[in-house]
Amino acid sequence: MSCDYRALAAAGIQTLKPYEPGKPIDELKRELGVSDVIKLASNESPLGLSPRVQDAIHRALPDIARYPDGNGFRLKQALAERHGLDMNQLTLGCGSNELFELLAKAFLGPGDEAVMSQYAFAVYPLVVQAAGAKPVVVPSRDWGHDLDAMADALTERTRLVFIANPNNPTGTWLSKGELKAFMTAVPENVLVVLDEAYAEYVDQENYPNGFKLQRRYPNLIVTRTFSKAYGLAGLRVGYGVANAEITDILNRVRQPFNLNSLALVAAETALADTARLQESLAVNAAGYEQLTSAFKRLELETIPSVTNFVSVHLGARAGAIHQALLRAGVIVRPLASYDMPEYLRISIGLEAENQRFLTALEAELVS
Numbered sequence: 001m002s003c004d005y006r007a008l009a010a011a012g013i014q015t016l017k018p019y020e021p022g023k024p025i026d027e028l029k030r031e032l033g034v035s036d037v038i039k040l041a042s043n044e045s046p047l048g049l050s051p052r053v054q055d056a057i058h059r060a061l062p063d064i065a066r067y068p069d070g071n072g073f074r075l076k077q078a079l080a081e082r083h084g085l086d087m088n089q090l091t092l093g094c095g096s097n098e099l100f101e102l103l104a105k106a107f108l109g110p111g112d113e114a115v116m117s118q119y120a121f122a123v124y125p126l127v128v129q130a131a132g133a134k135p136v137v138v139p140s141r142d143w144g145h146d147l148d149a150m151a152d153a154l155t156e157r158t159r160l161v162f163i164a165n166p167n168n169p170t171g172t173w174l175s176k177g178e179l180k181a182f183m184t185a186v187p188e189n190v191l192v193v194l195d196e197a198y199a200e201y202v203d204q205e206n207y208p209n210g211f212k213l214q215r216r217y218p219n220l221i222v223t224r225t226f227s228k229a230y231g232l233a234g235l236r237v238g239y240g241v242a243n244a245e246i247t248d249i250l251n252r253v254r255q256p257f258n259l260n261s262l263a264l265v266a267a268e269t270a271l272a273d274t275a276r277l278q279e280s281l282a283v284n285a286a287g288y289e290q291l292t293s294a295f296k297r298l299e300l301e302t303i304p305s306v307t308n309f310v311s312v313h314l315g316a317r318a319g320a321i322h323q324a325l326l327r328a329g330v331i332v333r334p335l336a337s338y339d340m341p342e343y344l345r346i347s348i349g350l351e352a353e354n355q356r357f358l359t360a361l362e363a364e365l366v367s
């Protein structure tokens with residue numbers, strides 16, 4: 001090739017390093033030639049497909065020759081009702097990841113800055129860079145967001161701030177008081193994206209409801225997802241809640257049919273199945289206890305987490321332990337790409353899965 005095609009890409013995209021997802025189960029099966037692999041790497045719900053969602057998808061199948069409802073009316077109506085929102089505040093996305101992308105596309109350009117925390121979700125800098133803008137990464141405090149330092153990092157070029165509450169991959173959370181104080185310090189023309197992908201799991205008295213805060217702060221945009229507690233990661237459904245003007249802007253930049261018809265019907269069904277959600281939360285709480293008490297017994301330090309995953313400190317052996325777990329058919333998430341090379345992140349699974357991971361871990365620790 002005589003042409004340098006990479007040089008043709010937009011400047012921010014030339015230097016962009018793609019997101020590293022957790023290893024898919026089938027990939028490890030192919031590599032190891034084994035059939036019995038478990039994945040505790042991408043914070044998916046371990047309960048799997050619910051019978052109600054499966055039924056709803058079956059019933060919707062005959063219609064897939066038609067385009068989906070491009071406005072997602074029924075799902076938006078159900079979400080509005082559940083959370084006490086107006087439908088004109090809602091934007092649906094192909095995962096909440098798409099919301100981040102739409103926000104970057106709509107509100108960022110070359111010369112603009114977006115503020116985020118160290119050890120926060122890896123997708124934020126990617127969407128910012130892809131839009132030609134500059135990610136400004138603020139050092140973390142105790143593995144969480146240092147909101148005072150983030151407020152200090154705002155400049156006249158700042159257009160967006162990303163906050164994950166709780167945060168991935170550390171599992172830390174911010175209180176209502178902390179977030180309110182931050183919002184008071186942020187000018188109205190700086191948009192704050194509050195990513196609540198794990199909100200359903202949090203059981204803390206002072207954990208803020210982002211939708212309530214949004215009513216008070218018009219520059220706040222809250223995102224949630226069906227990928228975690230609702231167990232629909234493979235179908236890709238997320239949503240954003242913002243004021244009607246911001247929602248109108250997001251609606252201009254999204255693809256007309258960004259959610260497929262099966263995803264829409266599955267999310268609507270999953271939202272209605274509150275018993276399933278409760279089961280998911282109960283399994284998670286028990287699994288957290290199971291894992292963290294074992295880590296304690298093994299004298300391994302963890303970062304306290306309010307989510308469906310926990311990051312554990314394994315020191316210089318983390319990489320070797322990760323490889324040993326893979327050989328034992330257990331996929332967890334190394335955090336070297338998050339600049340946390342001494343940690344592994346474990347998604348909380350079913351009791352037997354957690355046990356299998358712990359057995360493999362202990363075997364490696366004593367070897």
Ligand SMILES: *Cc1c(COP(=O)(O)O)cnc(C)c1O
Binds near residue numbers: 097121197237
């Ligand atoms: C998993 C996750 C999401 C959700 O992504 P989807 O695109 O909705 O699947 C968003 N933010 C964080 C911090 C996450 O860990």
